[in-house]
Amino acid sequence: MARGEKPLDPDGGPLFEFAARLRKLREQAGRPTYRELARKSHYGIAALSSAAAGRQLPSLAVTLAYVRACGGDEREWKLIWQWTADACSGTDTSVEAGADNRKGSGAKPPYAGLCAFEEADAAYFFGREKLTGMLVEHLKEKRLLVLFGASGSGKSSVLRAGVLPAFPGVSSLVFTPGPNPLEECALRLAARAGVAPGPVRAELAAEPGTFHRMVRQILAGRPETDSATDELLVVVDQFEEVFTLCGDAQERERFVAALVHAAQAPDSRTRVAIAVRSDFYTHCIRLAGLVEALPHAHHPVGPMTAEELRAAIVQPAARSRLTVESALLTTLTADAHGRPGALPLLSHALLETWKLRRGNALTLAGYRAAGGIEGALTQTAEKFHDALGDSRQKAARRLFLRLVALGEGTEDTKRRVPRRELDSGPDTDFVLEQATRARLLTADADHVEIAHEALIRCWPRFGAWLEEDRGQVRLHRALTEATTLWESLDHDPDTLYRGVRLAAAKDIPAQALTSRERAFLDASESAAQQTQERGRRSLRRLRRLAGALVVLLVCAVAATGFAVRAQNTVTQQRNEAVALRAADEAVLLSRHNPSLAVQVALAAYRQTRQDRTEDALLSSLSVASTDAGTTGSTPVGRAPVGHTPAVPADGRTLAMADGSQIVLWDITDPRRPSRLGTAEGVGLGPIQFTRDGDTLLGVDSDRTLRLWDVTDPHHPTVLSKRPTGHTDGVYSVAVRGDGRVAATGSYDDTIRLWDITDPARPRLLDTLTGHDGDVKPVVFSPDGKTLASGSNDHDIRLWDVTDPHHAALVTVLKGHRHFVDALAYSPDGRTLLSGSDDRTAQLWDVGDLPRHRALGELARHTDIVTSVAFASHGRTAVTVGIDGVVHAWDLNDRARPTSLARLTNPGGTVKEVRYLKADGTFLTVTAHHSVQIWYTDLDRALADACDRVHGTISRAEWARHFPRLDYEPPCPRRT
Incomplete structure (x- = not known):
């Protein structure tokens, strides 16, 4: 359902008429949602929705993308845009005029765009x-x-x-x-x-x-x-x-x-x-x-102050004898001030505005025509992409994906690639030349790289490529590294791919491979065939020897029983080793072939019933059930995508903060989530439901507290928004069980308590100080009398918030050796679970405050523990971390907790975990913002496994994973 738009201001003049026409065009197209328009146009939702908001004139490129997505006449709308731009500024802002400026000038730009300022640019470096x-x-x-x-x-x-x-x-x-x-x-x-x-x-x-x-x-x-x-x-x-x-x-x-x-x-x-x-x-x-x-x-x-931003905008222009319109200066400063990572976007927008300058003046009209700070980079990238033919667009996709290093617990970064890694060809060479000319890439004689990581964050098309191909990019990156190693060791056959790695690499499209990589895979395939042939010869020899052995055994009847038992033991040990190896392969397969992964894991478990094969089955089934595929842009059997999750007490709704909006999902059946509605924000961070699920709280990147009424989740409405008063980013938000008090934890080392009895008028109650480092998690006890807070000072502080106007410190829990990143109370409020950068999770007895004591330590992670959660019955808990492991724990004896399951997310870092139901179902959010549903009920897994399968494992696939075992597909084709 398309979301409602705010009414236009009838006194908006030309902007009112322009926006009204855009909205009418959207109506005539059947009111597609802005997410659908974004998918068609490859521009962000925020850019497209603001185009029809009537507040400012969108760039020409954004306008035409909007029109194209709605099936409008681009030539007609180009004239409408130019007329509106003239009416708003009183000057000629046509694209053609801007183009004349570019053609007639060979002057050095005073701004660096996406590239860093170099030592030679020191004369233009200000602020x-x-x-x-x-x-x-x-x-x-x-x-x-x-x-x-x-x-x-x-x-x-x-x-x-x-x-x-x-x-x-x-x-x-x-x-x-x-x-x-x-x-x-x-x-x-x-x-x-x-x-x-x-x-x-x-x-x-x-x-x-x-x-x-x-x-x-x-x-x-x-x-x-x-x-x-x-x-x-x-x-x-x-x-x-x-x-x-x-x-x-x-x-x-x-x-x-x-x-x-x-x-x-x-x-x-x-x-x-x-x-x-x-x-x-x-x-x-x-x-x-x-x-x-x-x-x-x-x-x-840190970020630039307003004065420093003004210097960075005005002084380079003055050095080149240019002027900056006061309206442009005001707009640029407002757009960039307080925004983390805004400098490359600002510099690129200024460079594009300089190209559209009028005489010696940089104007607001030119800035808007360039796309503004939000759209200039997207506009440049889309213009570059649209100018390529079909084959060269595919070459561009392959090139840009090769220039990214996928993050493990961090954002994706750019990757400096040696030119020898790229196949030289007419398409690749042309794309590289045009992308370098557009300043999207930088290249020298030896290397190529993305001009700035801002391109990864701000070009929607690039982000979509990464999301679609993330698993394949990882496979391809590993293949590239293996190829380089093979070449450096003079084609050593021991470095070639075999088994599951070779099978996975074959799924990479041939056109994405360089000649070096193809040669490596060809050599790997040849080596694999030779190995298989040697295996067949060995099997024939073994059969001949077995025949001779039978003759000998007939002659030695007394030894028959012993030999049979010995052979059975050897066979059993061999089969067990094959099953354990197949279980590990199943987890790796689950990212790019979930159906096959489930069948391999299920067959391995049936062959050898151990903790390792059980964990592999649960891991493969959970991953497969959430990554089953898509149709268009609507997930089918797949969990939603976002950044920060919130789940109310009944576990029926999921809210995901996704950049500038919150998306609400019905997860009554978590395997088949259905989208409900959206709520808008500004760079949304932590969010939380009240216990009844009727109100949702969140904090924007500009540190504004927002409350939404989500009684009707199809149409959430804003109840209030007010500045938190925090002087640094807000890491977490918590709501007391009675829904009357909330808490925010911030990097300014403080916690703020809020009265939200009237959600339309939240009031500050108290500010808690005492931590000597960033405050990270905050969580209320189930009875609402205590607030726990974790910090980069390694401590956990417990506060008495019975009277939230006068909260008081109760005690400090010490024991972690590094930052405290996660906290959760048990349902009875007598136990606290904490997760830390020291790779451990710790249970604390807090049932008789201020007395407290450390209970059992959960120390199975190999990297930072990022999130923890108790099940609603309190007998189990889950910890997740940067190592990509999802640990489920039995807490019946909290002094000596034991492992229930060690599940693996092959996609890497897991950032958040939330329990959904008492039956052990929970969800996790990865560092790359995908949501996965998990459960630890083995009986349910065995019953459901074959329902997740599409196509029976083939004999060739079986032989690859279970060599020398009889073909027994665990999920045979139904007749």
Whole structure:
């Protein structure tokens, strides 16, 4: 059902008439939903809905995309748009006029677009003077700087165009780590020293002090200079590549050790500046060589102030003798202020506005025609894509997917790809040239990469590609790495694919493979066939030997019984090993072939009934049941997609915060969810239902508390919205059982309590302080008298909120060795379960406060525990984590909890878990925002398994997973 739109302002002048015409066009098209329009046009829902809101004129590209999706006349609407633009601004804003400006100018743009500012661009780099000064003083004093900031916060630009020019006369070395950081480092140092890189690489791996000695050698070979400048400034940009691209933990640690030693040696001549994305902070503190230096070396990059934004907008234009319209300056500042990661979008919008300038003026009309901060990047990317033919669009998709490193508990990142990894051909070369010209990609003689990760977040078409092909991208990335290893080891046959990996790789479309990858798969297939032939020859020999053995056994009747028993034992052990291996393969298969995965797991369980095969069956069945496929854009047998989940007490409704909106789903049958309605917001974060499920609370990225009436989930309505007063991001929101009090936990180290008795007028009750770090989870006890809060200070604080106007600290639970990320109360309120970055979950007895004690520790995760939950009966709990494992626990003895099931999500990191019913059904949300339904009832799994199957396992597939076992399909074709 299409959602209702707000009435237009009849005093809106030309904008009112323009928006009214768009709405009429949508009516004539049958009122398609904005999600349907977004799917057809590849523009975001927010951009399309705001086009018909009547508040401002959308860009021409967005307008034509809207018209195209509704089946309108594009030529007619181009004239309507130009007439409206003229009427709004009183000036000629036609696209053709803007094009004339572009053709007639060879001037250097004053803005960098998606690319980082380089040292040569320092004259145009403004707005970060204060930060630059602090970083320069830090480097002069301490020699090692680790710069943390969100993607799009400007880390690269401030180091390259701010810090480097502040060290005149000092040699610099700027590089990104890539998949082989030691090799990259050796190449750069060897080139400066004029020696071969091979020995340098070997010495760096053997001794961290090599970097320091090489720098001294390089500087000793320079002409006589002022000793004050006789140093080397090393900038390691995009340091997160040591985690996303480098798979060798030992090489990663040695690279870090070399950098830290070079900066901290007593006679150091090196200053090291490292730029790393803030969501990789926890990865950094796991590096022994870096964790000790971090307290004195790290520095955060925050968002720009309004004054800094104005300088970044106006000063580059002034340097190029251009002016910025005051209306444009006001709009740009308002659009970018307070938005994390907005700088590349702002810079790109300014670059596109510069191309549409009128004379020497950058205008608001030009900015709107470019698409604004939200749409300029999408507009550029869509224009590039639309200009390609069908075959080249497919080549573009393959190219862009190859340039992404999929996140594991973090956002997806760009991937710097060697040109040798790309097949050179007319389509690929043309796409690469056009994408580089559009500044979507950057390329040099050796490498290609995405200009900025903002493209991954803000181009809907690119996001759709990643969602559709995520599993295949992982397979393809692993194939690329295996191919590189095979080539580096001179085609060593031991590195070839076999078994399930070879079978999975065959599912990658042939046109997506390079010639190198095809050669690797061909060699793998040939080796597999040779292995099968050797197996057949061995089987024939065994049969001949078996025949001889029969003759001998006939002669040795006394030994017959013993031999039979021995053969049975060997056969049983062999079959058990085959079943265990098949169980592991089933979990891997479940991402891209769930039907086959269920059959392999079920056959393995029937062959060998162990915990391992049981867990594999439950894992495969749960994953398969939620990823069964799609028809168009409507999931069929598949859970909804989103970021933050909320489930009311009755477990019948699911709310998912998905960017700028909340989507409500009916999950009465969680296997067949049906979409209900949507509620709008601004960059929605944590959400929570009241116990009765009639009201939903959420907090926007701008720290605004919103409440919706969801009594009719098909038509949720906004009850109220008000600023929370928090000075940093809000991590969590909780609602007391009586629905009268809510709590918000924030990165500003505080908790705020709210009176929501009247949801239309929420009131602040109290602010709780005491944590020495970011407040993360907050949760009320079932009786509503206590609030628990977890923090980055490693502590859990329990607060008496009986009188929420005057809340008081009751006690502090200490014991975790790292950040506390998750909390849950048992239904009786006597036990608290906490999850931490220290990879453990801990049970606490809190039934007689202020006295408390630690109970059992759940320590089976290999990475951060991200979420925990109790079942409604309190006898079981679930913990999930970045390791992709979903652990179900038996808590009948809370001092000694035992494992019920160890389920595996092959898609990687699991971020959230929520119980749905007392029968053990629960849902999880992955780092990539897909929702999966799980249960741990083995009898139900065995009964339902074959209902999830589409097509019986073939004899060839059976032989691949169960070699030398008789063909017994667990789900035979029904007649």
